Every structure is written in C-alpha cells, then in structure tokens.
Amino acid sequence: MRYVLVALLLGGTSTALYGQAMDYLGIRVGAMGAYEGFEKDSTYVGGSGSTVNNYTVAETLSVDYDFTYMGYPARGITDKKYRTGSATDTTIFVDTVYENGSDLHRLMVVGKTSSTTYLKVDVLAVQTPLTVGSSWALGIAGDVLAADIDGDGDYTNLDTLIFSIDSVYVLNMGTMTVPAGTFDSVYTIWVKLRGDLWSSQVYSGTGSSSAAWSDQMMRDYILYWRPGIGYIKDSTYQFATWSYLFITIESYGWDMKELVDYTVPVSVKERQVSEPSFVMVDGGVLLKDKGTVYDVMGRVVFYGDGFVKLNRGIYLVREGDRTYKVIVR
Secondary structure, three states, rough: OOOOOOOOOOOOOOOOOOOOOHHHHOOOOOOEEEEEEEEEEEEEEEOOOOEEEEEEEEEEEEEEEEEEEEEEEEEEEEEEEOOOOOOOOOOEEEEEEEOOEEEEEEEEEEEEEEOEEEEEEEEEEEEEEEEEEOOOOOOOOOOOEEEHHHHHOOOOOOOOEEEEEEEEEEEEEEEEHHHHEEEEEEEEEEEEEEEEEEEEEHHHOOOOOHHHHHEEEEEEEEEEEEEEEEEEEEEEEEEEEEEOOOEEEEEEEEEEEEEEEOOOOOOOOOOOOOOOOOOEEEEEEEEEEEEEOOOOOOEEEEEEEEEEEEEOEEEEEEEEEEEEEEEOO
C-alpha cells in the first residue's frame, strides 16, 4: 500500500496585520526552498510476505502571491515534489495559508475525490510566536473525511478517515545543521495524529467492508522550523494495521527531507517605510503604494494600491512596518 496518509505541510483574537504570522514564520512572497530526502513504504500481508518501495525525493516550495481568503490575509504556496527523478511520478499542490490574528491556518490536502479534485480541510497549523512547551489542536478531530486517501485511485469507493487525536506540540528549540547550513533558534514541532481509516484498497483485497476499517492508525510528523526562513527539515512515520480472519495487513511509511538551498526575499518591513504614501480623499483612501486596509474588527477590506471606497468609520492602513488609524467622514 503505497500511501496510507498524504503528507501534512503544516488562537488569538488580536487585530491582524498583513503578514504578521506569515512574515514571522518566513512565509513571504518570493521565498523559495529546495529540499532533498527519501521516502520508504512497506506493506506486510500475512501469508503473502512484504513489499517494500524506496524513493529519493526532491521538493521545491515557493510562496507566490498575496490575496484574501474569507476576509483574512492569505498567501499561495506551490509545492512540487519529484519522486525518484521521474516526471511521471510528480506531485504538485497549490496550498493556501491564511492568518487569523497571530494564528496561521492552512487548507491541508487530505486526499482526492476525483482525479483532478483535492479534499482540503482547514487546520490551525501554527500559533505564533513559537514557544517551547506550547500546544494546540489542528481542529479536525471527529470530522469524517471521505476521499481517496490510500492512493489506489478508487474514486467510487472513497476511503474514510476519522482522527481522534490531532495534537501539535512545540518540543524544544536549538541549533541544527542541514545541507543548506547551520541554523540557530530552530523549533521542533510534533504533529501527533491518531485515528481510524477505512481503506478501499483493503476492501478490494478482502471483499469485506467491515475489515476495511483499521485496527490502528497513527502518524507522527516532526517539523523543524526556523522563524524568518521556514522549515529546514521534516520527518514522518506512519503506521496502520488491519485484521481479517487469519490475515493481518500492516502498512508502514517513513520519509525525511532536508533544506539544501533557499531564498529569503527582502520583506516590506525591511524597506523601512517612514512616511505614509496614502492620501485621504472624499469617500475613501488613495494608496499610492501597496498597502492593506482593515476595519476595526481586523478584517481585510482591501489589499493593493489605488483608490479604496470606504463607508464612514475608523480604519487601519498598513504600509511596510507602519500602521495608521484613519477616520473616513
């Protein structure tokens, strides 16, 4: 069984400033990272022996653009993974991350509901700033997730995944060396997932719908994150087992990737905007340079440049590292 679970990439209520959590974590437009590592999976079927697959992996991540998602500041990330150097064995995801105050949310890919449609769930990926000893929940425990999760391409009999544990822990902070260099202030983040998986692949092999429910399913994802840069290493161990009559099926998966090269763009903060470039005009604000306008609840009203028509009230205008309160009369 090649895939049991797809990889995870990975609250406050304060007023959100554009890029507050994303810039802190290093998720800036123009940022890129290149990773290399391996993947290995093994499936044991009682009476039939084991099958083992080994792959080398190259992965690139790029933060491509700003936009708003449900009124929140958001950024789009393209994730390209090349397995064993084969162009026919390439996975490309377009991820969305967004901010709610100091929290970073992610639309996480769980599986596919058709050959071209992904099932994504909204998870609380990171609470910032990172603090050793802190913890939170992804927010999906108990949800019934139906998609092709085991990777067998069966979209008629969708797999079902239900997490009972979706916990995230910040374990420690220290120095780490990877091919891209030695980094200090690296936080170790553990994503602990436990639950049950109904597999169409097991169902097709046993002919029993009840046997397709796992006896055990676990996934441990360790992420090593350097604020301001991104993650510099990650590793995953996952395991699932099924029992049917006198047959036991066990599926294992391991993977690891390390940062080999990266680009950190100059942030808007580092441009040191000293004077506001916007102008108050009748009925709104004229932004000469790119900026963000928020209402008093911290919701994004506008991002970009040009004239912004606004109703009467109080607003916040963010330019570079400065935030200004304005009143539209």
